[in-house]
Amino acid sequence: MQLILKALGDVLENAVLDHDPDLTVGPDEVLVRIEAATINPVDSMLASGNYGYRIEVPFALGSEGVGRVVEGSAELLGRRVLILPNYEQGTWAEQVVVKAANVIPIPDEGDPLQLAMLGINPLTAHLALTKxxxxxxxxxxxxxxxxxxxxxxxxxxxxxxxxxxxxxxxxxxxxxxxxxxxxxxxxxxxxxxxxxxxxxxxxxxxxxxxxxxxxxxxxxxxxxxxxxxxxxxxxxxxxxxxxxxxxxxxxxLWIVNWLTTAPRAELERTYGDLARLVVDGVLRVRVEATYSLGEYAQALEHARRPGRDGKVLFRP
Known part of the structure; x- marks a missing residue:
């Protein structure tokens, strides 16, 4: 299963569940079984068309997530990876085909919910403090x-x-x-x-x-x-x-600019360091709720609820 945006506009009104997505793995691609995927405000902005990155529909939803490589690169097979939040693939899925260049190996230990939130917000904070x-x-x-x-x-x-x-x-x-x-x-x-x-x-x-x-x-x-x-x-x-x-x-500061210009070694080092801080408990935010993909309407409604003080994630 995978959540797809059928038309630009409100994400809750235009998201549909594809029960049989194409999972053909091509050269230089990997198949990732998703462990957890965050609902980030960026996802709603992308869906509305009110964002610096323009999308075309149908569009695979979900900018952040972590999972295990189950097919593709022998070097990555079985590894836990972070999927880069560059909007080239959707993470609100049970499994997703991703370019091998768009995944970063991260520690096998650690809470997948916390690691799933690594892509955007911790990176934003890190770059703001260091660059x-x-x-x-x-x-x-x-x-x-x-x-x-x-x-x-x-x-x-x-x-x-x-x-x-x-x-x-x-x-x-x-x-x-x-x-x-x-x-x-x-x-x-x-x-x-x-x-x-x-x-x-x-x-x-x-x-x-x-x-x-x-x-x-x-x-x-x-x-x-x-x-x-x-x-x-x-x-x-x-x-x-x-x-x-x-x-x-x-x-x-827009992290997409850094994601598209930083050398591969810097990408791996930065996300690797941030992931280690998550595993060590230095970086941690409250998770308010998790949902299955079939509960996407409830999940998206919860994520936009006023007064919420924790993150909402999909746990396929």
Whole structure:
């Protein structure tokens, strides 16, 4: 079985279950038996056509997943692999044919649910923390969407590297951060109060709203803001004075660009390191529910439910 998008639009309304997909394995391909596959917000954006990657229907759904190679490359046969989230294959399936170049061997041990979430959010957090600023232990980073998956992964990676984290959240929540500030009035002043004499070297923005502007005010001269998403659909709301007079650097991050340009050795090393952190328990987010493929309507509805505080996955 495999979930297919029959037309562009709402993913729940346009997903159909193919009970007999073509599983012919060609040269340089492998057949992967899926252990777990994540429902990521990217999947809904792809289905709607409102995303940087344009798809053609029918389209195999599912951007993230892990599984075991059951046919194809002798070198990979029996190995657990991560399927790269480059949208060239769908992971919401029992089995899927994948280019051998689109899978990365990862440890055989570890929770497949946690490993299935490795493809997008942990990588986003890792690249944001390592590609733009030379951070040293004791440096401060700030972020909005602190209780999101990217926010939790970023905080865990930062803590692992000896960094300090200030997270802005929309509602009070227990987070593993050095400072947690709830969005609301006087946000910039409350951020300053939490930091004291410290300044942020790096800000991670996933909202595009006024919270990034408040964080930017607490950033050091020539500090950096990395924008990896926008839940508002708006560009980062950074004050003109901060942008010009304090020369803040604003850069975007889309992991697809890295996936298509990074050397193979870097892909394997990066995902291998992140997978080891998952196995060791350094990287972990809450799983709220798992569903079979036959329960896809319930799964997709659950994944879009307001107030959800854990991830929803398929467990074929």
């Amino acid at each position: 733009y600023v030379d951070l040293k232990p004791g440096d401060w980073i700030g972020q909005n969407l602190g209780n999101s998956a990217v926010g939790q992964y970023a905080a865990a990676l930062a803590k692992h590297a000896g960094l300090k984290v200030l997270s802005v959240v929309r509602r009070p929540v227990a987070l593993d951060a050095d400072a947690v500030v709830v969005d609301g009035g006087d946000l910039a002043e409350r951020i300053e109060a939490e930091l004291g004499d410290n300044r942020l070297k790096l800000v991670l923005d996933g909202t595009g709203d006024a919270t990034v502007g408040a964080l930017a005010q607490a950033t050091e001269f020539e500090g950096t803001v990395v924008s990896y998403s926008s839940v508002t659909g708006e560009p980062p709301a950074i004050g003109l004075g901060d942008h010009i007079y304090r020369q803040l650097r604003l850069t975007g």
